[in-house]
Amino acid sequence: MTRTTTATPRFTLPRPMLALSASALLLVTACTEAQMNDGRQNTRTGALGGAAAGAIAGAAISGGTRQGTLLGAAVGGIAGAAYGDYLDRQEAALRGQLGNNVQIVNTGDRLIVTMPQDILFATDSAQLSGALTGDLATVARSLNEYPRTTVQVIGHTDNTGDAAYNQQLSARRANAVASVLVNNGVSSGRIQSFGRGEDQPRATNLTPEGRQQNRRVEIVILPTA
Missing domain, CATH: 3.30.1330.60 (OmpA-like domain)
Known part of the structure; x- marks a missing residue:
């Protein structure tokens, strides 16, 4: 009797260059929208930090696929930018008061x-x-x-x-x-x-x-x- 075995899918981490490319893309976009020292440093830092965390989470969920990594980076970047913008607006208000x-x-x-x-x-x-x-x-x-x-x-x-x-x-x-x-x-x-x-x-x-x-x-x- 022949036994059929099914290989267990193995999770592999995304290639370093892929994560680096996603982060670089978000960095370029953020710097294009606003120059440094314009009061939005929290927004940019939040976007980049969120993108990095999102890329890792997306890779883990999708088994390390390129699409999952990029989607996670995009979602994480949006969330991180929102948190950063929230702090930027509060900082500007406090400085004026x-x-x-x-x-x-x-x-x-x-x-x-x-x-x-x-x-x-x-x-x-x-x-x-x-x-x-x-x-x-x-x-x-x-x-x-x-x-x-x-x-x-x-x-x-x-x-x-x-x-x-x-x-x-x-x-x-x-x-x-x-x-x-x-x-x-x-x-x-x-x-x-x-x-x-x-x-x-x-x-x-x-x-x-x-x-x-x-x-x-x-x-x-x-x-x-």
Whole structure:
């Protein structure tokens, strides 16, 4: 008796050049539509990141076919661009509403709104001084206008004093800022707050200027599906 066997289909990854070509095509399209430094860097980064993820997913679903890879890249690119554009519009609105003491950094996949602790809080205190509470209310209004985001409120200190105490102080300050956002209508379910103490300096702690930069509260805005 002759036994007939059926070979199990084997998944093969798409060729590197195919994924590279799809990403390159999206990059050229994005750069044709808008020049660099035009306030749409999140849109472009989202499109490229979404295309890469979509290409991988499309290849896996289709067994590594060219059509599946390209379709996944296209769908992922559209979704990524939409998320990026959402952040770009929120960034533009915040820049027009916040004071000069507040810094906004666009990393391509998130917005980081930085407020100096020296203005928000008195030395060795987690009680908000009121100087920037108006800006916090503005951030809260923006978060309510752009609800498809989550928020991380992160406190930072310099390295002056005991590290364990700095950790506790940074956490209490982050909680104080998060409370202002919640009191201004932002859902507590969207917000996480925690302190980093002196562990993530942005400048040297060897100079007064550097330590001043390290004393800060960051409001990190992340897009959601």
